[in-house]
Amino acid sequence: xxxxxxxxxxxxxxxxxxxxxxxxxxxxxxxxxxxxxxxxxxxxxxxxxxxxxxxxxxxxxxxxxxxxxxxxxxxxxxxxxxxxxxxxxxxxxxxxxxxxxxxxxxxxxxxxxxxxxxxxxxxxxxxxxxxxxxxxxxxxxxxxxxxxxxxxxxxxxxxxxxxxxxxxxxxxxxxxxxxxxxxxxxxxxxxxxxxxxxxxxxxxxxxxxxxxxxxxxxxxxxxxxxxxxxxxxxxxxxxxxxxxxxxxxxxxxxxxxxxxxxxxxxxxxxxxxxxxxxxxxxxxxxxxxxxxxxxxxxxxxx
Numbered sequence: 334x335x336x337x338x339x340x341x342x343x344x345x346x347x348x349x350x351x352x353x354x355x356x357x358x359x360x361x362x363x364x365x366x367x368x369x370x371x372x373x374x375x376x377x378x379x380x381x382x383x384x385x386x387x388x389x390x391x392x393x394x395x396x397x398x399x400x401x402x403x404x405x406x407x408x409x410x411x412x413x414x415x416x417x418x419x420x421x422x423x424x425x426x427x428x429x430x431x432x433x434x435x436x437x438x439x440x441x442x443x444x445x446x447x448x449x450x451x452x453x454x455x456x457x458x459x460x461x462x463x464x465x466x467x468x469x470x471x472x473x474x475x476x477x478x479x480x481x482x483x484x485x486x487x488x489x490x491x492x493x494x495x496x497x498x499x500x501x502x503x504x505x506x507x508x509x510x511x512x513x514x515x516x517x518x519x520x521x522x523x524x525x526x527x528x529x530x531x532x533x534x535x536x537x538x539x540x541x542x543x544x545x546x547x548x549x550x551x552x553x554x555x556x557x558x559x560x561x562x563x564x565x566x567x568x569x570x571x572x573x574x575x576x577x578x579x580x581x582x583x584x585x586x587x588x589x590x591x592x593x594x595x596x597x598x599x600x601x602x603x604x605x606x607x608x609x610x611x612x613x614x615x616x617x618x619x620x621x622x623x624x625x626x627x628x629x630x631x632x633x634x635x
Contacts, residue, residue, distance in 0.1 A: 334358050336384050336392045340408060341399075343435045351431055352408035354400040355439075356380055356388045363395030364472075364634050367436060367444035369429070371451025371479075372532050373512075373520025375407030376400040378450050378612050387448070387612055390622050396629075397440065401432045406522045413523040415510025420527030421456065422545040429460045433467070443470040445634045447560070448625075450612060451573065452532060454479025454564075458586050459541075462553040473632035474562040475625045478570055478608050480578035481585070482538040489572035494536065502529055541585060554587040561590040563628045565621050567606035568597030574608060596621050 337359055343351040354376055368379045368388060379400045380386040388398040403424050405413035437443050449457050454476035461468055483494050497519065506512040512524040524532075531544055541551035564579050576595060583591045597605045603616035611621060 334360075334393060336389050338380070338382065338384075341435065341439070343431050345404060345427065345431055348411070349404050350410045351404055351428060351435075352376070352402040352410075353432060353435060354380065354388070354398075354402075354408075356384075356392045356398040356400065358392055358395065361392075361395040361397065363397060364445040364629070365397045365399065365436060365440055365442065366391055366446045366448055367432065368398065368400040369447070369449045369453035369457055370401070370403070370406070371449070371453045372528070373514040373522055373524055374450065375522045376402045377407060377521060378609070379448070385613075387617075387622060387625075390618055391626075394626060396446075399432070399436050399444065401428070403428050405525065413511050413525055417511055417525040418527065420525055420545075421459075421531045422543055424456055424528070425459045425463055425543075429456065430464065443467070445470070445472050446629055447471050447474045448476075449474070449479055450477045451479055451608065454582070455481045455532075455535065458554065458559065459550050461557065461559055461587075462550045463548070465553075465557055468557065468560060471560040472634055473628055474560050475565065475628055476562060477565045477611050477621070478567060478574035478579075479564065480574045480582045481535050481541060482578070482581060483536050483573075484538070484577050484581050485571070485575040487571040487575065490575075493572040499533060499537065503533070506530075551585050554585065557587045557589075559587040559589040559591075561628075561632050562586070562592070563625065564591065564593040565611060565625075566593055566595040567608065567611045568595060568599065569605050569607035570611070572608070594621075594624060 339355045341353040380388040402409040506526040512529045514520040596602050602620040
């Protein structure tokens with residue numbers, strides 16, 4: 334089986350292009366999966382060029398995978414700078430619809446499954462709230478370590494969220510005109526001042542309301558049945574997505590089927606996973622990746 338990768342460039346406007354990575358076995362015409370990364374990350378959380386990671390794993394099983402880089406991240410151009418004025422509202426209202434439209438253009442249909450890591454799950458559910466017509470196209474979702482607000486009080490959360498994300502990051506973003514998270518080795522990519530500010534407000538347990546136009550995501554989702562969603566939690570994810578944080582996100586994400594599974598040795602798995610290596614550790618193939626496959630198979634496209 335030959336897994337191939339191609340980069341697809343999506344013209345967003347005269348200044349911006351978005352990057353999609355298509356990963357598939359060329360002989361397969363299996364279901365289509367759309368991937369969304371989180372904050373201070375890019376699509377590489379889901380793949381390497383040498384075909385490691387979740388997207389190549391799914392391609393091995395016949396799926397056609399499309400991994401997104403939000404604007405300014407990964408191979409989307411230009412990269413984030415002090416000139417970048419967009420934020421997560423634009424991610425929800427413009428970037429995600431542009432990705433879905435491009436996938437439909439190539440494949441003749443919208444994605445069958447959505448997969449997210451961390452803040453990407455919040456962006457995806459926000460997109461469902463804004464564009465409820467997407468819900469009927471998506472058979473199931475799997476979110477890795479996705480939460481909206483942080484409710485846990487672990488010391489690592491106090492360091493990574495309260496001290497770094499809520500206190501230091503806004504000061505540095507203001508100073509430089511953007512958050513150089515990659516430079517500070519806080520993550521794999523940077524954030525605009527606006528995207529950092531907007532995500533910080535939601536993480537602080539502020540209402541799930543858009544700061545641009547006051548759209549009420551929580552109120553809208555309360556009346557919607559989202560696609561069946563499997564939430565992956567990791568035993569060593571102490572700061573960013575403990576089960577309490579994920580459960581609160583599930584509680585405000587509509588009326589559909591939602592399930593959480595926790596991954597670590599005490600739950601019968603091969604490794605004690607954390608927020609990042611839940612997607613990058615070699616053992617994930619036999620643990621959460623396998624369970625993701627079973628979740629998709631339990632919610633088939635036919």
